[in-house]
Amino acid sequence: MRQSLDGKAASTPVCGTVISRVMISAQAGRPADPSALVDVGRLVRAYYELRPDVEDPEQGVSFGTSGHRGSSLNATFNEAHILAITEAICRYRTASGVDGPLFLGRDTHALSEPAFHTALEVLSAHGVQVMVDSDRGYTPTPVISHSILTYNRGRQAGLADGIVITPSHNPPEDGGFKYNPPNGGPADTDVTDAIQEEANRLLASLSEVRRSTPAGSVRTFDYVASYCDDLPAVIDVETIRRSGLKLGADPLGGSSVAYWGAIAERWRLQLEVVNERVDPTFGFMPVDWDGKIRMDCSSPYAMAGLIGLRDRFDVAFANDPDADRHGIVTRDAGLLNPNHYLAAAVSYVFGGQRACLPAAGAGKTVVTSSIIDRIAGHLGRRLVEVPVGFKWFVTGLLNGSLGFGGEESAGASFLRLDGSAWSTDKDGLIMGLLAAEMAARLGSDPGELYDGLTERFGKPWYRRVDAPATPAQKEVLKQLSPEQVRAAELAGEPIRQVLTRAPGNDAPIGGVKVVAEGGWFAARPSGTEDVYKIYAESFRGEDHLHRILEEAEGMVSSALNQQQQQRLMVVVRRSPTIE
Numbered sequence: 001m002r003q004s005l006d007g008k009a010a011s012t013p014v015c016g017t018v019i020s021r022v023m024i025s026a027q028a029g030r031p032a033d034p035s036a037l038v039d040v041g042r043l044v045r046a047y048y049e050l051r052p053d054v055e056d057p058e059q060g061v062s063f064g065t066s067g068h069r070g071s072s073l074n075a076t077f078n079e080a081h082i083l084a085i086t087e088a089i090c091r092y093r094t095a096s097g098v099d100g101p102l103f104l105g106r107d108t109h110a111l112s113e114p115a116f117h118t119a120l121e122v123l124s125a126h127g128v129q130v131m132v133d134s135d136r137g138y139t140p141t142p143v144i145s146h147s148i149l150t151y152n153r154g155r156q157a158g159l160a161d162g163i164v165i166t167p168s169h170n171p172p173e174d175g176g177f178k179y180n181p182p183n184g185g186p187a188d189t190d191v192t193d194a195i196q197e198e199a200n201r202l203l204a205s206l207s208e209v210r211r212s213t214p215a216g217s218v219r220t221f222d223y224v225a226s227y228c229d230d231l232p233a234v235i236d237v238e239t240i241r242r243s244g245l246k247l248g249a250d251p252l253g254g255s256s257v258a259y260w261g262a263i264a265e266r267w268r269l270q271l272e273v274v275n276e277r278v279d280p281t282f283g284f285m286p287v288d289w290d291g292k293i294r295m296d297c298s299s300p301y302a303m304a305g306l307i308g309l310r311d312r313f314d315v316a317f318a319n320d321p322d323a324d325r326h327g328i329v330t331r332d333a334g335l336l337n338p339n340h341y342l343a344a345a346v347s348y349v350f351g352g353q354r355a356c357l358p359a360a361g362a363g364k365t366v367v368t369s370s371i372i373d374r375i376a377g378h379l380g381r382r383l384v385e386v387p388v389g390f391k392w393f394v395t396g397l398l399n400g401s402l403g404f405g406g407e408e409s410a411g412a413s414f415l416r417l418d419g420s421a422w423s424t425d426k427d428g429l430i431m432g433l434l435a436a437e438m439a440a441r442l443g444s445d446p447g448e449l450y451d452g453l454t455e456r457f458g459k460p461w462y463r464r465v466d467a468p469a470t471p472a473q474k475e476v477l478k479q480l481s482p483e484q485v486r487a488a489e490l491a492g493e494p495i496r497q498v499l500t501r502a503p504g505n506d507a508p509i510g511g512v513k514v515v516a517e518g519g520w521f522a523a524r525p526s527g528t529e530d531v532y533k534i535y536a537e538s539f540r541g542e543d544h545l546h547r548i549l550e551e552a553e554g555m556v557s558s559a560l561n562q563q564q565q566q567r568l569m570v571v572v573r574r575s576p577t578i579e
Contacts, residue, residue: 025291029304032293037281038172040110046072047114047175048079054204061085061203063196064527065186065391067178069167072111077167077175080203082115086122087209088198089163089179092191093128098182100155101129101219103147103162105139107255107321110280111175112165117214119163119177124217125210134220138255138278140323141166142413142427143227148184149398149421150226166255166322169296172282185394185424224258227429228266234414234422235433236354236441237267243440247271248313248329249432250306252295253282254321259429269436274309274316295320297327297428298338298410307334315439315446317432324426325410328435333447338410339369339462343453344446345431346372348438349404349414350379357419360403363393366502366509367464367522367535368408374457384504388524392505394424408535461538461545466531467553473560474525477532480512484559490516491538491547514555519544521552532556 027033052059052075059075061068061084068085070076093099102123106112123130131147133139144162151160159182167176179187179195187195202208231237240247249260249271257276264271277284281293286304288294296302297318306318306329316329328336336344346362348354361382364372376383384402386392390411396402397413398421406412411426414434422430439445444452454460469477482498489495493516502509511524511532519538526533534552538545 024289024301025287027287027291028289028301029286032283032285032287034283036293037283038110040280043072043110043173044114046078047111050075050078052076052078052080052203054200061196061199063179063192063199065189065192065389066168067164067176067192068199069170069174069176071173071175073173077111077115077177079114079118080206081199082118082177083122083206083209083211084199084202085177085195086119086163087202088195090122090126090128090210091198092195093161096181098159098161100158100160100182101131101151103131103144103151103160103221104165105133105141105144105162105223105255106165107140108138108253108257108278108280109167109170109175109321110172115165115175115177119165120214120218121211122209124214125212127217130214130218131221132218133224134222135224135258137224137258139164139223140255140259140319140429141425142324142423142429143223143259145180145184145423145425145427146227146230147221147223148180148182149424150230152182152184153420164322168322169294169320169325171292171294172280180425183394183398183424184421185397186389186391188391188394224262228259228262231263231267231430231433233416233418234430236437237269237433240433240436240440241268244270245314245436245440246312247436248274248306248309248316250274250316250318251276251323252297252302252318252320253278253284254295254319254323256319256323256429259323263429263433272313274306297325298335300335303327303329303335310334315435317428317435319428319432323428326412326428326431327410328432328446330445330447333445333450336447336450337462339371339408339460340450341410341431341435341446342406342408342412343369343371343375344438344449345406345412345414345434346404347375347379347449347453348434348442350376350381353441355417355419356403356415357400360400360415360419361396363396363402363405363504365389365392365407366499366513367524368406369460369462369537370520371453371457371460375453378457386502386504387507387509390426392502392507397421397424458539461542462536463545463549464533464535465549466526466529466533467556469525469530469532471530474530474532476560477512477523477525477556478508478510480559482512484562485512485514485555486558487514487551487555490514490521491519491540491544491551493517493519512556512559514552519548521548523552523556
């Protein structure tokens with residue numbers, strides 16, 4: 001059971017996704033208590049004053065696909081980290097022959113500002129030509145990706161890359177720092193591993209880090225105009241304008257704050273920005289499911305403000321602080337489940353309403369709704385199913401073999417109308433405008449379009465739950481083989497597939513996916529918490545879904561126990577006999 005938005009108990013989750021097996025906070029969806037707001041001064045002082053303990057792995061650099069994240073308050077995101085990471089990026093650029101400009105952006109989190117200045121010092125010391133916003137404003141992740149691709153188009157040398165300073169939708173006390181190579185998308189593992197290794201080496205001795213006062217190598221760039229002026233290449237803005245749709249946009253206090261107003265003015269759209277406040281405490285946000293402030297545009301609690309305004313607009317949308325994610329709100333549906341909107345978007349993009357290369361496939365992750373499989377099959381489009389992580393869509397979007405790539409966590413991008421890449425990172429801005437384009441062209445909003453799809457392809461019930469797992473169990477789960485899932489049936493149906501590698505690219509999914517005719521589940525460890533996540537979907541109904549979830553936990557527990565027992569036996573056999 002959980003608490004609903006009005007504080008009463010509820011047995012089914014809003015938007016069809018269970019966040020975890022805990023009680024929802026009674027404050028969820030309500031304004032934050034002022035006493036709970038982060039002390040920005042303390043946060044920034046800690047950024048400069050605290051030094052990470054290099055002997056503590058928790059305080060080292062952990063530079064994954066989404067970059068390095070942490071908080072200055074617990075010595076996981078401090079000046080030392082940014083000095084080391086930026087120096088490591090500069091060395092990676094030199095070793096890889098990347099010598100074009102670097103597009104640098106930041107979001108509105110409090111730690112993004114000092115990290116921005118730290119990074120500039122190191123980049124300037126290396127003579128890197130750094131492109132910063134001409135108004136010293138905030139720059140979304142997709143705008144950096146778009147800028148990199150636009151600059152590199154037609155070039156073989158002097159290629160650009162980028163850095164985005166953002167922890168995405170994380171709480172106000174967090175900071176984040178990520179690198180986008182010349183392909184414009186999230187850096188792949190070989191790149192992030194190299195940067196992480198070098199950064200941790202440098203962290204132990206910052207004397208090797210070069211820094212200087214930013215000077216002539218820093219150039220201003222009009223990110224807003226460059227992005228907004230190019231929108232007709234990817235969105236039919238004229239059809240949206242002629243439709244007269246009333247649109248709403250909520251930046252949730254993030255980096256898209258300067259973009260939605262500029263888009264409305266540039267293309268004469270009836271678009272109202274409902275909240276233009278920028279406050280590093282994010283004190284205007286309704287708190288999320290656990291009582292914390294989190295700018296998650298896929299959460300019905302964080303999105304309570306825009307949901308409450310839905311009757312004012314034909315379609316409304318919001319973004320997280322770096323605008324790589326989207327949340328779509330309609331009058332009848334309220335906040336669309338991300339899977340529902342992705343299904344509607346795939347149907348629209350490939351359904352003949354837009355120019356799309358005949359060979360371009362539809363990309364989704366292994367934990368995204370399988371209604372997309374049915375839609376793609378009906379439209380005669382190749383389905384490309386990949387592990388979790390947007391990096392797996394980068395190559396396909398870049399070479400045009402993917403027309404669309406999306407993941408269940410509300411991140412997606414798609415090709416320009418001429419079939420070339422628009423962005424190779426998630427773009428919450430064009431996903432919001434795509435919802436408006438759908439409504440303008442079809443006369444139906446994305447929620448209504450999704451309802452029509454369920455009538456044709458069946459209605460899915462989808463949930464995600466989190467179950468406790470030790471670090472050792474999480475590691476075991478990553479290494480499971482199909483043979484370790486011994487069950488023959490899933491919720492009364494024969495198991496058709498047991499997957500540990502993604503069908504679309506044969507890459508390890510870091511867990512297991514079990515598929516039957518009427519439903520499936522996938523289990524994978526969390527990268528940040530001591531839990532594993534179970535994603536499940538049924539086309540047979542909610543009771544069938546609950547049965548899938550129960551059996552999924554049993555299968556995973558059995559496989560984990562079996563693997564641990566096998567490892568114990570190996571250890572015992574290898575141990576010397578003591579007499």
